[in-house]
Amino acid sequence: MTLSRGSHYLAIPGPSVIPDEVLRAMHRPAPNIYTGELHEIVDTIIPDLKRVAMTSGDVAIYICNGHGAWEAALSNVFSRGDSALALATGHFAHGWANVAEQLGIAVERLDFGRRAAIDLDKVEAALRADVDHRLKAVMCVQVDTATSVRNDIRGLRAVLDRVGHPALLMVDCIACLGVDELRMDDWGVDVMVTGSQKGLMTPPGLGFVYFNGRADAARDGADLATAYWDWRPRVNAERFYQYFCGTAPTHHLYGLRAALDLIHDEGMEAVWYRHAALARAIWAALDAWGAEGPLEMNLSDPAIRSHGVTAIRIGKENGARLRDWVSEHAGVTLGIGLGMASDEDPAADGYFRIGHMGHVNAQMVLGALGSIDTGLKALGIPHGHGALEAATAVLARA
Ligand SMILES: *Cc1c(COP(=O)(O)O)cnc(C)c1O
Numbered sequence: 441m442t443l444s445r446g447s448h449y450l451a452i453p454g455p456s457v458i459p460d461e462v463l464r465a466m467h468r469p470a471p472n473i474y475t476g477e478l479h480e481i482v483d484t485i486i487p488d489l490k491r492v493a494m495t496s497g498d499v500a501i502y503i504c505n506g507h508g509a510w511e512a513a514l515s516n517v518f519s520r521g522d523s524a525l526a527l528a529t530g531h532f533a534h535g536w537a538n539v540a541e542q543l544g545i546a547v548e549r550l551d552f553g554r555r556a557a558i559d560l561d562k563v564e565a566a567l568r569a570d571v572d573h574r575l576k577a578v579m580c581v582q583v584d585t586a587t588s589v590r591n592d593i594r595g596l597r598a599v600l601d602r603v604g605h606p607a608l609l610m611v612d613c614i615a616c617l618g619v620d621e622l623r624m625d626d627w628g629v630d631v632m633v634t635g636s637q638k639g640l641m642t643p644p645g646l647g648f649v650y651f652n653g654r655a656d657a658a659r660d661g662a663d664l665a666t667a668y669w670d671w672r673p674r675v676n677a678e679r680f681y682q683y684f685c686g687t688a689p690t691h692h693l694y695g696l697r698a699a700l701d702l703i704h705d706e707g708m709e710a711v712w713y714r715h716a717a718l719a720r721a722i723w724a725a726l727d728a729w730g731a732e733g734p735l736e737m738n739l740s741d742p743a744i745r746s747h748g749v750t751a752i753r754i755g756k757e758n759g760a761r762l763r764d765w766v767s768e769h770a771g772v773t774l775g776i777g778l779g780m781a782s783d784e785d786p787a788a789d790g791y792f793r794i795g796h797m798g799h800v801n802a803q804m805v806l807g808a809l810g811s812i813d814t815g816l817k818a819l820g821i822p823h824g825h826g827a828l829e830a831a832t833a834v835l836a837r838a
Pocket residue numbers: 454505506507508532581583584585612613614615635644
C-alpha cells in the first residue's frame with residue numbers, strides 16, 4: 441500500500457521539472473540538420489536566450505552540462521598563469537575555482553562560509569590591494585545551489601567600478617537564470633554561464649556562455665582557448681554546424697524553443713515574481729515548523745536567500761529519513777544536503793533542500809510542503825504547527 445502513485449514532483453534544484461510542452465516538442469523523429477525548421481529555430485532561440493538574461497551581448501551554446509560551461513567561459517578569457525579572484529558562498533564557487541586551477545589559472549579565494557553572502561567590503565579591500573591589476577577576473581556564483589545563498593551582483597559591479605579595477609565580472613547563473621532577477625547589461629556582468637536543466641526547464645545537456653565586448657576582447661590573448669570551447673565561431677557561425685562545433689543537439693533545441701516560449705509568454709518580471717512568491721510561502725512554512733524542534737533554514741536573512749532553492753538543517757538523524765519518507769510515501773523527491781559535510785556530519789545527512797525552480801506553481805509547492813508536514817508527523821520529528829496555514833496565507837496575499 442502506498443500513497444505515492446500519481447504525478448511525481450522532483451523537488452530538487454536541478455534537473456528541474458520538465459514541462460509537458462517541452463517533452464512534447466522533443467518527442468519527434470530526427471529532423472533535417474541541413475536546412476529548414478531546425479535552422480529557423482536556432483535563429484529565434486539566440487535572441488530569446490538574450491532576452492532571458494536581459495543582454496544585447498553574445499551567447500554561445502555548447503553541448504555540455506554546467507561544468508562544461510564553466511570550462512568554456514574560463515578558456516575564452518584566460519591564459520595559463522593568469523590570476524583570478526573567486527568569491528565563495530558555498531560548494532559551487534569552489535567547484536568553478538577548482539576547474540580554473542586545473543586549467544593553470546592562479547586563483548585567489550575569498551570564502552564567506554556557508555551561511556552568508558559575499559561581503560562587498562572584503563572584495564573592495566582585495567581589489568584595492570591588487571594595485572598592479574594582476575587579477576584578470578572576479579568569479580562568483582549568483583545563487584549557490586548548495587547553501588541557497590543569493591549574492592548581490594549589481595553591488596559587486598559597483599565595487600569594481602568604485603575601485604576602478606578592470607577585472608572582468610564572471611558570474612555563474614546556472615541555478616538562477618529564469619528564476620531570480622538578472623539584468624546582465626544593466627548590472628555590468630561581462631561573462632555569465634548557465635545550463636539548460638534548471639530555470640530553463642530543459643533536460644541537462646546544453647551549456648550557455650554569455651559574454652560582452654569587453655570579455656570578447658580578452659579572448660584575443662587567451663591561450664587556453666581550444667577548438668571546441670572557442671566561443672567565436674559559435675556566435676559568428678557562417679555555416680550551421682559551427683554553432684555547435686559539429687552536429688546540432690537537435691532535440692534539445694526543440695525542447696529549449698518550447699521552454700523559451702513558456703518563459704516569454706509569462707514575461708521575465710512575472711517569472712521572477714512567481715518564484716519570489718512561491719519562495720516566501722516555503723519560508724513561511726519553514727518558520728512555522730522551526731518554531732519547535734530541529735528544523736531551521738540555512739540562511740536567517742531572507743534578503744540573501746535564493747528564490748529557486750531552499751537549504752534546510754534538520755539534524756543528522758532526520759534529514760535522510762525525511763527525504764526517504766516523502767519520496768516513498770508521498771511522491772516528492774527532495775534534494776540532498778550538498779557541500780555541507782562536516783566532522784560531525786560527514787555525509788551531510790542533517791540537511792535537505794527543496795528545489796522550487798522553473799516549472800513550479802502554487803499547487804506543486806503546497807503539495808511538497810504538505811508532504812513534508814506529513815513526513816514530520818509520521819516520523820515523529822518535532823516541529824511547530826501551522827506551516828500550511830502560513831504558506832497559504834502568503835500565497836493568498838500574493
Ligand atoms: C547545477 C549547478 C552547477 C553544475 O552544473 P552541472 O550541470 O551539474 O555541471 C554549477 N553551478 C551552479 C550554481 C549550479 O546550480
